[in-house]
Amino acid sequence: MALCLAAPSRIDTAKTVGNPAAPVTIELFSDFQCPACRGLHMSLLPSIMRDYVATGKAYLVYKEFPLMQHTHAREAATYAVAAARVGKYEQVADALFQNQQHWEADGKVFETVATALTPAEQKKVQALVKDPGVLNEVAQDVQEGLEQSVNQTPTLMIIRGTKKYPLAGVPNYSLLQALLNDLSK
Amino acid sequence: MICRSNILRIAWLVVRLAVGGVLVYAAWTKLREPWMLFAISIDAYHVLPQWAVTLVARTLPWVELMVGLLLLAGRWMRISTVAASALLTLFFTLMVRSYARGEGIDCGCFGPGEAISPITLLRDGLLLGGSLLLTAKAFWKPRKPGPSAIENVAQSSYRPA
Numbered sequence A: 001m002a003l004c005l006a007a008p009s010r011i012d013t014a015k016t017v018g019n020p021a022a023p024v025t026i027e028l029f030s031d032f033q034c035p036a037c038r039g040l041h042m043s044l045l046p047s048i049m050r051d052y053v054a055t056g057k058a059y060l061v062y063k064e065f066p067l068m069q070h071t072h073a074r075e076a077a078t079y080a081v082a083a084a085r086v087g088k089y090e091q092v093a094d095a096l097f098q099n100q101q102h103w104e105a106d107g108k109v110f111e112t113v114a115t116a117l118t119p120a121e122q123k124k125v126q127a128l129v130k131d132p133g134v135l136n137e138v139a140q141d142v143q144e145g146l147e148q149s150v151n152q153t154p155t156l157m158i159i160r161g162t163k164k165y166p167l168a169g170v171p172n173y174s175l176l177q178a179l180l181n182d183l184s185k
Numbered sequence B: 001m002i003c004r005s006n007i008l009r010i011a012w013l014v015v016r017l018a019v020g021g022v023l024v025y026a027a028w029t030k031l032r033e034p035w036m037l038f039a040i041s042i043d044a045y046h047v048l049p050q051w052a053v054t055l056v057a058r059t060l061p062w063v064e065l066m067v068g069l070l071l072l073a074g075r076w077m078r079i080s081t082v083a084a085s086a087l088l089t090l091f092f093t094l095m096v097r098s099y100a101r102g103e104g105i106d107c108g109c110f111g112p113g114e115a116i117s118p119i120t121l122l123r124d125g126l127l128l129g130g131s132l133l134l135t136a137k138a139f140w141k142p143r144k145p146g147p148s149a150i151e152n153v154a155q156s157s158y159r160p161a
Helices: A035-053 A074-084 A090-097 A100-106 A109-114 A119-128 A130-145 A171-181 B003-030 B035-043 B050-072 B078-102 B120-140 B147-157
Strands: A026-030 A058-064 A155-159 A163-168
Touching: A026 A035, A026 B147, A035 A090, A035 A171, A058 A130, A058 B050, A074 A090, A074 A109, A074 A119, A074 A130, A090 A100, A090 A109, A100 A109, A119 A130, A155 A171, A163 B035, A171 B035, A171 B050, B003 B035, B003 B050, B003 B078, B003 B120, B035 B050, B050 B078, B078 B120
Parallel strands: A026 A058
Antiparallel strands: A026 A155, A155 A163
16 A cells, blocks of 8 residues: 655645645644734735645645634634534634734634624534534644644645645745745646 | 873864764755755844845855864864854854744754754854854964073073172
């Protein structure tokens, strides 16, 4: 049996974008309450999506990495994973990052999540956040990050073949482009 | 019996090989990966314009390699120790600055994935200390009583009748 070392150990396909056969996989370890993650999500991610994911050069995998010091981050991550089960991960992630300052201040995470969902989806998501499978998925993402020496957010894990390159913080896009162009040849 | 001078000689050798070895290893970790990874690490310090980031990312690992090899070989000690101390002073200063500002960036010392922490600061501080000691040793000349000194002593003690 062939063993593909490049493949991440566990992927929730509802939290992925692009072609799984793309030459480069980008795992994005993120925390919804982290300001730098918001910056990456709002400024860098659309460019990565346009230039690499939409063109089939990269496969994007979202990973949860809520930090301990962010009191509502795990709750937000759990809602996002639950939303992935109804096919709304990206929409909820957008809402959480765009309104980060609001729910961070008042702790009303679901009010923000609900803006990206229909009433029926809201009910499903509220039930799913209590699902052990959803809670376990968040914990597994964190564990995977720790195993790959992720120690801060955001971290972009650029994977090509058996090689993994962790990039912490928000990298300069032109340098990231040079790297992705080189790796996706 | 091992005399004090032999212990000192071994200590100097260990320090020289440690500093040289770490520089060679640091160069190797950067040269084996795409240069853009090191460029991204340098850029995170926000001290250079992008053209300089690219230039430094492409050249600095080769400088580290050359200096490290010279230290390991024990050749051109004045030049190699000054270069090593200059490099390590620069790295340490930038790391302390970034850590003090709480930037939370990668140190970029041995490729990506190692955040600046008290451990990385201690490690680089020790290396810098070792390199500065080697530099001081390379320039230090022990005073030996030369023939002129002996003559002076002889002349001062001779009192003709």
